[in-house]
Amino acid sequence: MKTWLGPVAAALLAGVAGWYGVLALSTFGLMEAAIQRVSQDYGMNTMRYGTLPTPTNQPIVRPSPDLAYSTCPYDLAKGPVLVSVTPVPGRYTSLSVFDARTDVAFVRNDLQAGGKPFDVVLAREGQAVPAGKEVVRLGYDRGIALIRLLLNAPGEIEALDTIRRQSTCRSLGG
Amino acid sequence: MKRWHRYALGLSLGLATGGALAWHATGTGFRQGSVHNGVWSTSLGYGTKSGDALTRAAVARRGLLALPQTETVYWAASTDSQGAPLDGSCTYRLSGRAIDSRWWSVTLYDAEGYLMANKANIWSFSSASLGKGDGPDWRVTISPDAPDGGHWLPSVRGKSFELTLRMYNPGAAFRANMAGAPLPVLVKEACA
Numbered sequence: 001m002k003t004w005l006g007p008v009a010a011a012l013l014a015g016v017a018g019w020y021g022v023l024a025l026s027t028f029g030l031m032e033a034a035i036q037r038v039s040q041d042y043g044m045n046t047m048r049y050g051t052l053p054t055p056t057n058q059p060i061v062r063p064s065p066d067l068a069y070s071t072c073p074y075d076l077a078k079g080p081v082l083v084s085v086t087p088v089p090g091r092y093t094s095l096s097v098f099d100a101r102t103d104v105a106f107v108r109n110d111l112q113a114g115g116k117p118f119d120v121v122l123a124r125e126g127q128a129v130p131a132g133k134e135v136v137r138l139g140y141d142r143g144i145a146l147i148r149l150l151l152n153a154p155g156e157i158e159a160l161d162t163i164r165r166q167s168t169c170r171s172l173g174g
Numbered sequence: 175m176k177r178w179h180r181y182a183l184g185l186s187l188g189l190a191t192g193g194a195l196a197w198h199a200t201g202t203g204f205r206q207g208s209v210h211n212g213v214w215s216t217s218l219g220y221g222t223k224s225g226d227a228l229t230r231a232a233v234a235r236r237g238l239l240a241l242p243q244t245e246t247v248y249w250a251a252s253t254d255s256q257g258a259p260l261d262g263s264c265t266y267r268l269s270g271r272a273i274d275s276r277w278w279s280v281t282l283y284d285a286e287g288y289l290m291a292n293k294a295n296i297w298s299f300s301s302a303s304l305g306k307g308d309g310p311d312w313r314v315t316i317s318p319d320a321p322d323g324g325h326w327l328p329s330v331r332g333k334s335f336e337l338t339l340r341m342y343n344p345g346a347a348f349r350a351n352m353a354g355a356p357l358p359v360l361v362k363e364a365c366a
Contacts, residue, residue, distance in 0.1 A: 007180040015189070015192035019192040020192075065289060065298050
């Protein structure tokens, strides 16, 4: 029996390692998979103006069919990224910035912005940023900046598409 | 059995068991929210750095890019008021009054968290769905076939489903008492 004490203890330790390993892999792995999906057509550091979620258009799990999502998959490896947001008057609009670990680093909605356009610079610690710009410092290079636009009805998207496309993102790196 | 064989077996079994338990837990994480209100449950940790590893992984798997509860509260329901799993072959009544938020919606998903095809192309019911004739009380029928009248949120016959209630910019009074605040009531009426 004594000969199994060591292996059983090792099994318990491995069980804890397996638990936390899978949780970490799930978090980082699923976020990276999402980055890959939303960047496959237009690449990184570019805003993708998605069509409304339907059963045949669900790049992210549990999408809201009432929201028009614009996504900027960012990569700060070559420098900061500038995200410019133009809220749609009278509609819930928000920018949220998620890092590689799925944590929300920044959220601002149209009411908090006073209904006015705003810029945010995403940057790693130590990266030089333009003077006078609001900066969000991130702990990882990659992530997703997401703009949600609420529609009262799916047909509104055509009328609101021009203004929502005024929201952009681009790399400030060389 | 040699000594290293025993250790290899223990390590393999431990890793596999711990990993499998973690993966299973992330698949049910939305049901294990820290706040419960009727059939609904949520967690205060969605999208925040304070979220524990399990909540973070569960959200990544079943609700990636969720907003923190200061911006949006996501309630999940996978059972009716009697505790039975939601069944797309049954008819449910979801009813309530005004919800303390800037905007709200109830969306129907399959068990994996994805929208399901239906002939009506309706996947949610929201505060914008309410008309002048609804008054302070509203009601929506969740069923595979369209009801004779009133609001309808289609389910898919033979498929289990889940509901997500989104509350954008929840009111301060609501956030101060999330477990006791009035939320829509879900009741099963019949099964085909």
